[in-house]
Amino acid sequence: MMPEERYKKLKEYLSAENPVLLDVIDKYKALDKLGHKIGLIEPNETYTNHISWWPMISVLGTFSAGKSSFINEYIGTAIQQSGNQAIDDKFTVICYGNNEEVTALPGLALDADPRFPFYNISEEINKVDSGEGNRVNLYLQLKTLKSPKMKGKILIDSPGFDADSQRDGILRITNHIVEMSDLVLIFFDARHPEPGAMRDTLEHLVATTIGHKDSNKVLYILNQIDTTAKEDNLEDVISSWQRALAKEGLISGNFYSIYNEDAATAIDDEAMQTRLESKKNIDLARIVERMDKVSIERAYRIIKALDDFSREMKEEKLPLLQEALQEWGRKVLWTDISVVVLLLIVVGVLQFQFNLLELMSSPVSMMVGGGLFVFIILLVHMKARSFFAQSAAKKWKEKDISISKAIMHNTKWWRTTFGFGRNWHKNTKAKLDLLMTQGREAIQKLNDQFVSSSATTNEKNEMEKA
Ligand SMILES: Nc1nc2c(ncn2[C@@H]2O[C@H](COP(=O)(O)OP(=O)(O)OP(=O)(O)O)[C@@H](O)[C@H]2O)c(=O)[nH]1
Numbered sequence: 001m002m003p004e005e006r007y008k009k010l011k012e013y014l015s016a017e018n019p020v021l022l023d024v025i026d027k028y029k030a031l032d033k034l035g036h037k038i039g040l041i042e043p044n045e046t047y048t049n050h051i052s053w054w055p056m057i058s059v060l061g062t063f064s065a066g067k068s069s070f071i072n073e074y075i076g077t078a079i080q081q082s083g084n085q086a087i088d089d090k091f092t093v094i095c096y097g098n099n100e101e102v103t104a105l106p107g108l109a110l111d112a113d114p115r116f117p118f119y120n121i122s123e124e125i126n127k128v129d130s131g132e133g134n135r136v137n138l139y140l141q142l143k144t145l146k147s148p149k150m151k152g153k154i155l156i157d158s159p160g161f162d163a164d165s166q167r168d169g170i171l172r173i174t175n176h177i178v179e180m181s182d183l184v185l186i187f188f189d190a191r192h193p194e195p196g197a198m199r200d201t202l203e204h205l206v207a208t209t210i211g212h213k214d215s216n217k218v219l220y221i222l223n224q225i226d227t228t229a230k231e232d233n234l235e236d237v238i239s240s241w242q243r244a245l246a247k248e249g250l251i252s253g254n255f256y257s258i259y260n261e262d263a264a265t266a267i268d269d270e271a272m273q274t275r276l277e278s279k280k281n282i283d284l285a286r287i288v289e290r291m292d293k294v295s296i297e298r299a300y301r302i303i304k305a306l307d308d309f310s311r312e313m314k315e316e317k318l319p320l321l322q323e324a325l326q327e328w329g330r331k332v333l334w335t336d337i338s339v340v341v342l343l344l345i346v347v348g349v350l351q352f353q354f355n356l357l358e359l360m361s362s363p364v365s366m367m368v369g370g371g372l373f374v375f376i377i378l379l380v381h382m383k384a385r386s387f388f389a390q391s392a393a394k395k396w397k398e399k400d401i402s403i404s405k406a407i408m409h410n411t412k413w414w415r416t417t418f419g420f421g422r423n424w425h426k427n428t429k430a431k432l433d434l435l436m437t438q439g440r441e442a443i444q445k446l447n448d449q450f451v452s453s454s455a456t457t458n459e460k461n462e463m464e465k466a
Pocket residue numbers: 062063064065066067068069070081082083084085086087088158159160161223224225226227258259260261263264265
């Protein structure tokens with residue numbers, strides 16, 4: 001997708017979900033322009049690609065644990081089918097859409113959607129299951145709906161882990177989704193809290209999430225605790241579950257125990273009902289808070305990234321590039337000087353030996369000789385330019401590909417050799433300063449938006465009380 005098309009699509013989606021971020025796209029556009037000019041990114045690249053605009057929340061876990069029911073309850077619509085056999089056999093990516101009713105699209109539709117860093121996933125799929133693009137449809141589908149709950153985030157429902165019949169592709173994608181997600185909810189089922197039933201899930205999910213650098217993003221959720229009512233063994237079930245997790249190495253973590261009110265079996269004992277319900281309400285509120293926070297955090301992170309990119313360009317990349325280009329210019333200059341000196345020596349020797357100037361006294365031979373002199377200097381100059389540029393670019397390639405690209409960009413044959421002095425890109429630096437200031441203003445606007453929206457909920461609560 002070319003940058004222009006990407007800006008347009010991002011704007012289209014963001015205008016419905018978070019208008020404050022609309023201005024931010026123009027700032028990214030300005031940043032891209034500077035990046036293109038300096039050559040740090042290629043003309044078809046854009047910094048908007050380097051961040052993910054929609055935070056992802058993935059719901060994983062054992063089959064029939066209640067993943068889909070949980071998502072339905074969270075959104076407030078029966079968007080996903082639920083049932084007692086294994087229902088979901090592929091991942092469902094759920095996001096905001098302009099249609100009132102739920103719209104289901106094949107996995108390939110994700111390819112054209114800038115909200116989802118989908119190319120990563122299709123690559124993963126190709127690794128395990130290479131084939132035509134529509135393989136993707138076997139693993140993924142997209143659903144959109146117009147729900148305020150879905151603004152500014154992406155939810156992923158996943159197929160349950162089945163002991164034997166797990167497809168390689170599903171496992172691979174699961175790991176990848178854990179990597180990409182901002183929040184991962186791992187569902188277990190209180191009907192089978194013992195390690196045997198969860199072995200596969202434990203091995204694959206817990207093991208991949210335990211060592212994660214960002215392990216706070218993983219929530220472990222024991223669902224269906226309403227089923228403990230019959231034998232009154234909530235504490236036993238929870239501790240047996242936590243023991244099973246501990247066995248896998250998970251000692252401390254975000255543990256929650258909930259059930260789904262709509263799907264739960266009726267609890268006859270009233271005291272029991274109250275106890276379970278209040279436990280559930282507390283834990284559910286904490287989970288939902290984390291889910292809601294994800295979209296707010298991401299809005300800040302997008303602006304923060306703009307600031308980071310600008311600052312990095314101004315304070316790190318430009319100086320490093322400038323230094324590399326100055327060094328390149330010096331090398332070219334010394335080569336030029338050496339070649340002139342060498343040629344003068346040759347001419348001197350020839351003059352001394354054969355009295356060259358007298359031999360070439362005719363205007364024509366003078367011109368040919370002079371021309372040859374200049375031609376050799378120019379030829380060596382051009383060769384030196386490209387030789388030293390390539391060696392500098394190669395040196396940077398491993399360390400920082402953008403600087404390597406920018407070196408090639410700034411050393412093309414028609415460009416200056418020595419113009420990298422103090423004033424080089426003075427205007428660009430001023431523009432980057434401006435972008436950073438504007439980033440701070442955008443953060444201010446976001447603050448206003450979230451502060452005022454929480455103020456209105458407070459007011460609403462006050463009004464309800466009155
Ligand atoms: N008692 C009880 N039943 C639940 C609860 N949550 C879900 N269920 C039921 O459990 C069954 C499975 O629920 P789903 O939401 O389809 O589970 P899932 O994890 O999406 O299952 P797969 O997609 O097949 O992996 C359904 O019959 C639900 O009604 C709960 O909290 N308590």
